[in-house]
């Protein structure tokens with residue numbers, strides 16, 4: 001007899017969950033039909049840690065009390081404000097603290113990194129991305145090509161899923177790198193694909209691409225705080241990410257950047273410079289000549305937005321406390337439970353687009369209605385009316401991301417119940 005899960009089973013798993021208490025350290029949005037919404041949209045905007053408001057208030061107080069002197073005299077002096085954050089950020093991407101910096105926003109950082117690491121030549125003019133890349137990444141890449149006098153038709157290579165498939169086959173990507181690597185100046189791929197939730201083997205990609213002489217950069221928007229990384233050991237040239245998704249640092253929060261140690265002292269690399277990337281010892285001598293700081297800090301341009309960074313302090317402290325390995329273990333269990341329930345109860349109507357193997361995905365599952373079942377958007381609207389917060393990606397994908405820091409097995413159970421009811425009344 002096959003195992004039939006029950007709601008009690010989900011509650012038992014929550015009771016056994018050693019990370020369950022972290023849920024109370026976030027503000028869960030209230031629901032209309034239930035006390036709190038079933039929030040499965042941490043892949044889009046993470047929830048607010050309860051400590052954020054106090055931290056932001058402290059900065060406002062220090063500004064009120066100290067004015068400009070707050071740069072040195074506030075509780076967390078603004079001048080070196082970003083420095084302590086590098087420790088916790090480095091843990092999340094598997095880097096040394098001087099290989100990371102929190103600055104700007106994601107697309108801006110992609111541009112800054114491409115200024116340094118996309119150096120096309122006649123023999124090697126191309127950028128490789130994935131065909132379904134997030135539009136902002138594609139726009140950034142296309143505009144960088146144009147900036148170098150190249151065009152998308154000749155110099156943009158795209159790796160795509162096979163016809164009729166959703167995810168990219170790793171072997172197709174590796175074969176393309178082997179075949180075309182000699183003409184690729186930059187490989188720019190995501191840690192996790194935003195629409196399908198597919199996770200890429202960044203170590204393997206880096207190894208193959210670097211052996212072919214390509215520069216390698218990663219967009220970790222959907223993988224930071226979702227999967228563990230070991231960027232230093234894997235060896236890409238750079239990586240960029242945002243902090244408003246799994247890092248819970250708030251809407252439009254400051255982004256981050258990794259530059260591998262081997263470039264730490266590469267003063268000859270072209271870069272767009274600003275005073276915050278200049279040597280700290282001489283920055284305030286206000287001289288005319290730029291001297292880059294060693295490490296990722298040397299790519300900073302402006303002094304950092306303190307009010308945007310304060311929430312990140314709160315959030316990174318939670319990651320440090322919980323530990324990325326433990327979070328990942330819970331994440332595999334939570335998403336596995338979601339997959340199990342969907343396959344057990346709704347497989348005749350729902351197709352899971354995300355890879356089946358846990359090593360090939362993060363927490364997100366992307367779902368589609370099977371052909372002939374009805375309109376996915378109508379089902380999405382119906383579950384939204386019942387306080388499920390997940391998101392819809394055109395043309396036909398519902399993304400649901402149980403986040404181990406604040407989601408429970410009960411959330412997953414309730415989500416599948418509500419989805420099942422919506423499908424039954426479609």
Ligand SMILES: Cc1ncc(COP(=O)(O)O)c(C=O)c1O
Nearest residue numbers: 105106107108134136194221242
């Ligand atoms: C994969 C990816 N790249 C780029 C962006 C754009 O980020 P930003 O608006 O911070 O530049 C996003 C935003 O969701 C994203 O998911």
